[in-house]
Amino acid sequence: MDRIIHGANWYVDTLNQRLRLADITLPALNRAKETLQLGGGFFNLAIPYEIEELEAPFSLNGAHEDIRGLFGREPGDWTTFYYYERLRDIVKGENKGRVVILKGLVNEVTQAKVTGKKGDATGYKVGSIIEYRDIVDGKEIHRFDVFNNHLVIDGVNYSNSHNEIIAA
Template sequence: MDNIVRGCNWYFAQLNVWRVLDEVTLPELTFQTEDFTPGGHMMGVAWPEDMQPLKATIKLKSDDPRIRGLCGKQPGDYVTATYYENLRSFRTGANKGRIITMKGLLTSVKADVRKGVKSSMTEYEFSSIVYYEDIVDAVVVHRFDQFMGPGATVIGGAALFADMAANLAINGGTAL
């Protein structure tokens, strides 16, 4: 059993929330598909096309105004969120690190019911993600960058769309 999650942490910009972090839901990587059946054929296939927009949620045992104040920023004024994991191998005992860096907007702040002096949670939704990079043990597993385009995309450690970006001259000139 390798890569067992044995702890995590989250930063919003320079705000380290490890002392109040309760729960993290990482972005779901989902690709839309398009059904295609060639003429004269009876077998269809669903080809992967666009990736669905990414979003993450975290729950904190705090309602810090510095984090709440990040909600409502507009495109261009993106917030960097960084997620860290400690991965442990129960087979060898080795530790690995995982780092997910995202740029997006804090789009929702939802406070749980407050009841007496009991602690309660506040849930934050981080979406409009324009940059996502997942690194495990110093190897880039995924990278998606809305502004750099397909040439910067990495899937499974490979730059799958680098040839397409070169053919379309996406990485040259002044991008509008």
């Protein structure tokens, strides 16, 4: 009971989506795996490799041209997305803050289905994500930065030694 979500917000660049947001799903974190078959053994082992590409679907109530207009941008014309979350530890009576920053492109728009006078939410999908940062109470939990080759997991920068080796 120490991480109950007591509020969240979604920004698309500088546009606050608080009054429009129907739902948001943050990216699933998955590693690509390859099966290692051990000679003479009874078991296989899945060895994790690269982090698979990230996608973040979200839906807005209504059809908003300022967000829909982001579809079709080319790589290099990235959009930054911000997710803010207020977490409440109801045992200790403390608030915690979480911020997730994504930089990518709106790669998919699902137009709302209209029945009579009522329309469903318009669906969007953020893809081609080149940067992902997850920060809880000022501690960087994850950072995946494609162009700067940064990999931070649980606050540990795994890319420091890797970048030194490949810089030679």
